Amino acid sequence: MNESLVKFGTLFFSKPATAIAGQVDSLFTFILWVSVILFLLVFGAAALFVFKYRSKGTNEIPKQQWIHDNRFELLWTIVPFILVMIVFVWGFKDFFLLRVSPSYSYEISVTGKKWFWVFDYSDTGKTVMNDLVVPVNQPIKLIMASEDVLHSFYIPNMRIKRDVIPNRYTTLTFTADRVGEFSIFCTEYCGDGHSAMLANLKVLSTEDFEEWKQTGGASDDMPLADLGKKLYADKMCNTCHSLDGSPMSGPSWKGLYNTNRELSDGSVVLADENYLRESIVDPKAKIAAGYPPVMPAYAGLLSDREIKALIEYIKEIK
Ligand code: HEC
Ligand SMILES: [Cu+2]
Numbered sequence: 001m002n003e004s005l006v007k008f009g010t011l012f013f014s015k016p017a018t019a020i021a022g023q024v025d026s027l028f029t030f031i032l033w034v035s036v037i038l039f040l041l042v043f044g045a046a047a048l049f050v051f052k053y054r055s056k057g058t059n060e061i062p063k064q065q066w067i068h069d070n071r072f073e074l075l076w077t078i079v080p081f082i083l084v085m086i087v088f089v090w091g092f093k094d095f096f097l098l099r100v101s102p103s104y105s106y107e108i109s110v111t112g113k114k115w116f117w118v119f120d121y122s123d124t125g126k127t128v129m130n131d132l133v134v135p136v137n138q139p140i141k142l143i144m145a146s147e148d149v150l151h152s153f154y155i156p157n158m159r160i161k162r163d164v165i166p167n168r169y170t171t172l173t174f175t176a177d178r179v180g181e182f183s184i185f186c187t188e189y190c191g192d193g194h195s196a197m198l199a200n201l202k203v204l205s206t207e208d209f210e211e212w213k214q215t216g217g218a219s220d221d222m223p224l225a226d227l228g229k230k231l232y233a234d235k236m237c238n239t240c241h242s243l244d245g246s247p248m249s250g251p252s253w254k255g256l257y258n259t260n261r262e263l264s265d266g267s268v269v270l271a272d273e274n275y276l277r278e279s280i281v282d283p284k285a286k287i288a289a290g291y292p293p294v295m296p297a298y299a300g301l302l303s304d305r306e307i308k309a310l311i312e313y314i315k316e317i318k
Contacts, residue, residue, distance in 0.1 A: 002183045002200055005156055017157040017182060017203065018174050020097050024159045027090050034083055098160060101173035105141035108132070112144065112151035112164040112186065113296045115193030116236040124213050129235055129301060130199040135209035136179050142172045147296065152188035155201055161187060176203040192249050193239030224305075228313025231306055240295065243317050250295060251288050257315045262289040276311045 008015035013025050109120040110132075119132050134140050144153055144164045154161040158174040186197035204212060222230070232238055240250035261271045264287040269275055278285050280302065283295035302310070 002181045003157070005183060014156045016159070017176050017178055017180060018159070019177050020094065020174075021157070021159045023094050023097070027087070027094060030090070031087060099173065101141040101171065102139045105139040105173060106135070107141045107143060108134070110142045110144040110153060110164070111147055112153065112190075112197075113147040114149065114191055114294060115186070115197040115239050116296075117153075117184065117186075117197070117199045118301060121213065126213065127301060131202060132184065132199060133202045133204060133209065133212055134176060135206045136176050136203050138206070139173060139175045144170050144172065148294075149190050150188045151186045151190050151197070154185045154187040155182060156185070157182045157201075163188060176201075179203045179205055193236070196236065196239045222309075224309045224312040225316055227306070227309035228311070228316075231302075231310055232313060235298070235302065235306075235310075237310070250291060253314050253317045255318055257317075263287060264289050264291075264293075273311055276314055277307055280307055280310060 003015065003017075005014040010025075012028065013021075016022055016025070107122065109122065111118040111120070116130050117132070119128050121127070142153070144162070145168065146164045146166045148166065150166075151164040152161060153164050153172060155174070158176070160172045160174050162170050162172050164170060180203055182201040182203070184199035184201050186194060188194075190197065232241075232243075240248050242248050242252040243254060245252045245254040256271050257276070259271055260268050261275070262268055266289075269286060275286070279295075281299045282297055284293050284297070287293045298307075
């Protein structure tokens, strides 16, 4: 279970899971209180003067007005300057810590697509969906890109967030300082399934992480159709395909198997195992009539067993 963002931490912040988070929060708190104090001073003075110098009902015209005072000019130039410089230096220092990843960082590639995240571990060739697993106390560098629209990668407990863009890499860096499970959000509105574009961050001890890297996928002994049902949710098929016949971004799976499917080019194919397999691995090969070709290709993201499991599950939905 992911650590709750509201149960732990303060009114403004989830409980930090990285050392920099505390510094980010202190700067926020500093700016907040400076703003509150300045607000009270400025509006307090304004309210006081409005009251004190309110019209007394006579049409007096002042004989003399106080139009300039160097002491006041200096006060309201120097004090804001000092405050702004404090925020600048403090923020710049933290910005570096948040943006520059040490050369010994562990690199993970992140791909955002409608509507899930894919994490590639280049040193092991491992690819996982929606579960980012990292070792504790080790700087991590995320190299991110999108395959379709703009997404944004956000881990509240780490205080890091950055846009994920097609045709360009952006990076994020963090060092988790405690083990646990945390939430990852997409914070750029990216279409129908945006609110379901959730992922988990699992921070493991170094030994557990090494062990995790060696293991294959779990659920090797699950019956195929059960595994398919689980994958339907885990692999985000459920954001686009319903089971009850209602159309979503994609066609419903109800009664799909072994029926004739009309394609966008007017031809008709039988939805047998091979059609289903091709639709999952390379969805753009044959487009179902009436639907836009928005399904992401799952080639490389699902093992052969997982593809078989999904097909078995689709067959069950009559
Ligand atoms: C972003 C939305 C989206 C996601 C996520 C998605 N699909 Fe699709 N899928 C579509 C759309 C749209 C079509 C119809 C257009 C086409 O054929 O490419 C489709 C078509 C299909 C078809 C052919 C259906 C038919 O009626 O001919 C199958 C099978 C399929 N998807 C399986 C899956 C599986 C399995 C997953 C999860 C591993 C999945 N889809 C995830 C949008 C999605
Ligand atoms: Cu998104």
